[in-house]
Amino acid sequence: MRTGTTVRSTTLSHILAAGLVLCPAIAAQTIIRATGTGKTIVFKAQVDSTFSTYTNIYVVFPPQLGTNNNMNFVNSVMTNNAIDGVTLQVPWSQVELNASPPTTTPCAQPGTDLCQQDGTATSYYHTYNWNAIDGTGCADTGTYSSSPWFCLLFMETAYKTVNFVLAGIGDPPTNPFTPTYVTSSWWISAVGASHQDVVNSINASGCNIVYSGSITSIPGTAVFTGNGANLVNVTGWSSPPVVAGDTIWVSGLTAGAVALNVTGQYGAVVSTSGCGMGASFCYPGGGSSVTGGGPPSSVVKAVDSWPVPYEAPYAAGWLAFLKAAIYHFNHMNITTPGYGQQNLGHIRYIRPGVAKGGEAQPICTTALPMTNASPNYNQTQWISWYTKVVQTVQQANPLMQIMLSINSGSTPTSAIPIADFATAEAGVAVSYSNSTGLYNGFGSQGLRSSDITSGSSGFQPANCPDTGNTPDTANNWGCMFTNYWSGSVNTGSMTAVRTTVPLELQQIDCSNPTGSYDPSDGCFIGNTGGDTGNLANDYAFATANHASILELYAQDALLAYDPNFCKVVTGTCTSSTSTCSNTSGYDWFGTDLSACTQYNFFVNAGQGTMSCSGQPTQCPYAKAITAAHGQQP
Numbered sequence: 200m201r202t203g204t205t206v207r208s209t210t211l212s213h214i215l216a217a218g219l220v221l222c223p224a225i226a227a228q229t230i231i232r233a234t235g236t237g238k239t240i241v242f243k244a245q246v247d248s249t250f251s252t253y254t255n256i257y258v259v260f261p262p263q264l265g266t267n268n269n270m271n272f273v274n275s276v277m278t279n280n281a282i283d284g285v286t287l288q289v290p291w292s293q294v295e296l297n298a299s300p301p302t303t304t305p306c307a308q309p310g311t312d313l314c315q316q317d318g319t320a321t322s323y324y325h326t327y328n329w330n331a332i333d334g335t336g337c338a339d340t341g342t343y344s345s346s347p348w349f350c351l352l353f354m355e356t357a358y359k360t361v362n363f364v365l366a367g368i369g370d371p372p373t374n375p376f377t378p379t380y381v382t383s384s385w386w387i388s389a390v391g392a393s394h395q396d397v398v399n400s401i402n403a404s405g406c407n408i409v410y411s412g413s414i415t416s417i418p419g420t421a422v423f424t425g426n427g428a429n430l431v432n433v434t435g436w437s438s439p440p441v442v443a444g445d446t447i448w449v450s451g452l453t454a455g456a457v458a459l460n461v462t463g464q465y466g467a468v469v470s471t472s473g474c475g476m477g478a479s480f481c482y483p484g485g486g487s488s489v490t491g492g493g494p495p496s497s498v499v500k501a502v503d504s505w506p507v508p509y510e511a512p513y514a515a516g517w518l519a520f521l522k523a524a525i526y527h528f529n530h531m532n533i534t535t536p537g538y539g540q541q542n543l544g545h546i547r548y549i550r551p552g553v554a555k556g557g558e559a560q561p562i563c564t565t566a567l568p569m570t571n572a573s574p575n576y577n578q579t580q581w582i583s584w585y586t587k588v589v590q591t592v593q594q595a596n597p598l599m600q601i602m603l604s605i606n607s608g609s610t611p612t613s614a615i616p617i618a619d620f621a622t623a624e625a626g627v628a629v630s631y632s633n634s635t636g637l638y639n640g641f642g643s644q645g646l647r648s649s650d651i652t653s654g655s656s657g658f659q660p661a662n663c664p665d666t667g668n669t670p671d672t673a674n675n676w677g678c679m680f681t682n683y684w685s686g687s688v689n690t691g692s693m694t695a696v697r698t699t700v701p702l703e704l705q706q707i708d709c710s711n712p713t714g715s716y717d718p719s720d721g722c723f724i725g726n727t728g729g730d731t732g733n734l735a736n737d738y739a740f741a742t743a744n745h746a747s748i749l750e751l752y753a754q755d756a757l758l759a760y761d762p763n764f765c766k767v768v769t770g771t772c773t774s775s776t777s778t779c780s781n782t783s784g785y786d787w788f789g790t791d792l793s794a795c796t797q798y799n800f801f802v803n804a805g806q807g808t809m810s811c812s813g814q815p816t817q818c819p820y821a822k823a824i825t826a827a828h829g830q831q832p
Contacts, residue, residue, distance in 0.1 A: 252684065252702075252745050252831050256824065257362055257547075259286040259705055259750040264347045265340035268786050272753065275761040277351060277359070281828040282760075284360040284547060285348050286750055288556075290376040291367040291520050293331045293343050300380035301325050301389075301516070312527030319515035320389040327523050352545055360547035362602075364557035365524050367517045371409040373503040378516065382501040383444060384468060387512045394465055395512035396568040397504035401448035401462055401497055406563040406614070412499035414439050421494040423452060423459045424475070431459050431467075431484030432475035433493075441480055443471040446501035449482075456492025458485030464568040466501055505562060507572045508554050509584035518591045521551055525595035548600035548640070548701070548748075553588050558644055559624060560606040565614045576611055582623045589631050589639065596634040602703055602748075603628040603641045607674045618665035618675035625679040629700050641683075642703025642748065645673030648732025651740045652677075676704065677744055684745035704741050705750035709791070710734040712758075712804035712820060717793035722754060735823030742831040749827060757786050758805045759820035765801035772797040 258276065262268035276282055301323040306314035309324065317323040334344030337351075345361060352359045369376035380386045382395050399410040420435035433441075441447065446466040452459050461467045467482035474481035506513045528546055553559035561581055563569055569576045592601055605628070608620030621643075628641040650672040663678035671677060683700045708729045709722035716728035723729030731737060734755060741749060757764050765772040766785040774787070774794040788797065801807040804820045811818035816825060 252742070252747050253829060254742050254747055254749060254827055254831050255283040255547075256281055256749045256751055256828050257284050257286045257360075258282060258753050258756045259364075260288060261285045261348070261753050261756075263340065263342055264338070264344070267783065268753070268757065268788075271761045271763050271784075271786055272757060273351060275763070276753075276756045276759075279760050279825075281825040282359070282751075282756065283828075284352065284362065286362040286364060286550075287345055287348065288343060288364050288366055289332050289524065290343065290369065291365070291517065292376050292378045294327045294329055294524070295325055295378050295516070295520055296328055297379045299326050299328070300378065300383075301386070310522075310526075312523045312530065315519040315523050317390075317515055317519055319391070319511055320386075323389060325516065325519045325523070327520070327527075329527055349545060360545050362547050363524075363528065363549045365521065365549060365551040366556045367513070367520070367552050368505060368508065368555040370555065371505075372411040373413045374410065374505060377502070377506055377513070379502045381506060381513050381516055382446060382504075386516075390511040390515045392511040393573070395501070395510055396464065396507040396572050397446075397466075397501045398507070398563050398568060399448060399499040399501075399504035401450045401499050402464060402466070402568060403563045403566045404450075404462070406566045408505070408563050410499070410504045411497065412503035414441075414498045414500070414503075417494045417496075417498060419494060421479075422491060423449070423456060423493040423495065424490045425456075425459055425484055425487035425492075426475055427486065427488035429483055429486040430474075430481055432478040432481045434475075434477050434479060436479035441469055441498070441500070443469055443480070445469040447482060448499045449495050449497070451496025452492045454492075455487070455489040458487035459489065459492050460485075460495070464571055505555065507568065507576070509580060509587075510573060514584070514587070518587070521588065521591050522595045524551075525549070525592060525597045529596070529598050546599045548602045549597065550602040550604065550703075551588060551592050553585050553604065554606075556644075558604040558606055559585055560604075561608045561620075564609045564611055570611050578608065578610065578620060578623070581608060581620065582627065585624050586627050589627055593631045593633070593639075598634055600637050600701060601631075601633055601639045602701065603639055605641050605643060605674050605676065605679060606645075607670055615669055617667060618670035618678070619667065621670065621675040621679065622664055622666070625675075625683065629683055638700050640701030640703060640748070641679070642701075642705070642746075643672075643674040643676035644705040644750070645676075645707045646704040646737055646741060647673055647707045647730040648737060649673075649730065650677065651736060673707065676702075680745045684747075701747050702745055703748035703750065704746045706731040706734065706737065706752060706755075709752055710737070710755045713799050715796060715799040715803075717796050719790065719793050720796050722752075722788070722791035735819065738823060738827035742827050751824065754788060754792065755820070756824075758800055759818070759824050760806070760815070761786060762806040762815065764805050765797050765807060767798065767801070767807065770798070771795060772801065 262272050303322050306324050306326055308314050309316050313327055315325045331341055331343050332345055334341055334346030336346055339346050348361050366376050368374055387395050398408055400408050418436055422434045424432050426432060446468050448466045449461045469480050469482050471480050550557040564576060574580050605621040605624040607616035607618055609616050625641050628639045632638045652671050665675055665678060680702045684702055708724045708731050710731040711728045712733045716723060718726045763785045772794040806815050806818050808818050815821060
């Protein structure tokens, strides 16, 4: 896969195949004039039974090629008509490599996917390498390679697509997605900032932040000693590495050594020169001359933390990357031996992240550093940043559908999420469109069983628009879907297709169709069996409330459609290495699902359910997911 110059515009047949069309009849409506584009968006305040929505189902973050789960996924899941394709992740640091930070040397192809001039530090240029994302062909086993999935789609007779999530911040406990230069002092200075605030388990203690960093084992021989002149020398530290230029926070030093902790908003910059005799490294500290302090209980580096995304060092780099990414996928040419050349037509949508992953969730808003970020954090500032991301993507002239995440947020004075953030974000998202006229869509990656309410008028969210309140549905998706689902009044032309707003939902964690779980299961939130619950119930509620895109976790897709989801041995799923290796033919999820949980799911909801033996499409999960696909009343 490589960038090229030939681009095939999204055709009507592709749009129809992707399921963007709604039935044309329209009842009483409210007309909203979208800001920023001058185009009209029509939405209905009340649900009208004369409308219907076509719902697509995509598997999010499918199993990597070369694994046993991938083989079963390709054979049993991707061949199913209810699955429309896959959603893949594009980590920023996999493209703007740590080994190639911005430089002041102009590059040969500015304004492309290979080079972008920074919009803030204009004397700097970002360079990009797409090899890890594009891959090397159908047999590429790279974690983020897209080429095997494009190869697979070319082999399918049904029209399937690939979607991309552009992710600048990774999941805790570390953050491997943000390039390391973003928190470096030279880059902070280059963009004219005094610092780049980050959030981690030390400097934001008390708000249950789990960015605890990559240093999980502190050498027992490490000794932290103050030199009496505001410098702390660390001796006996051999591994894991802390290098010059790292910004760190330190906690857990006790008694007379407490002055050597670094727990405030700003960390301490590590040095490996000018330190005391025999020191592994040193950092500015409390000035105490205490000796023998250590080791601390925790050390977290800035590069392992959650960066405040709207601050200049992060924002400058991320916005440049977004422009490069849109250019890259706009100009994608893929030549597959035996299948010819394919390009943009096999990309359904791209979702750019505003905060972590492809989402827009502010975190730890009531504690440092968020309460003293620069500029100050509040709803207005957050929506301004959200708008800047959306505008940057639009200005890059995307040819594919753009989807945005909406998230409820909390204020600097209350940690309780309110709907107003998501309401404002939805309004911003639909105020912009791609270069072919398709309005941006939006959605929530937080579908959960508690979203389901009877509502004041049937199977709908009860309290809309939930102004100033905690929303009834996660991130207020229910109210926003009701507002924006119906599309254009111009039903006799392409406009009816192009102004429809796609509405997307992704479950918040692994589903749990039986209620059974093991405390060791890693894919559930907390130790209560997760928040998603039974997808059969969730999907019925989602499609009743106009979801046109459902992103399904790979574990649940395999549960529904794979007869080899579980190797049953004496009433459970075997977890031995010999029978769960890549040659055994059965799925295995490591610490995500225990053997007991996997067995219970398989025999009660999956292809192992006795009541559906011989009729796999009638097994409980397969039947429910298949029913959610396609035209919905």
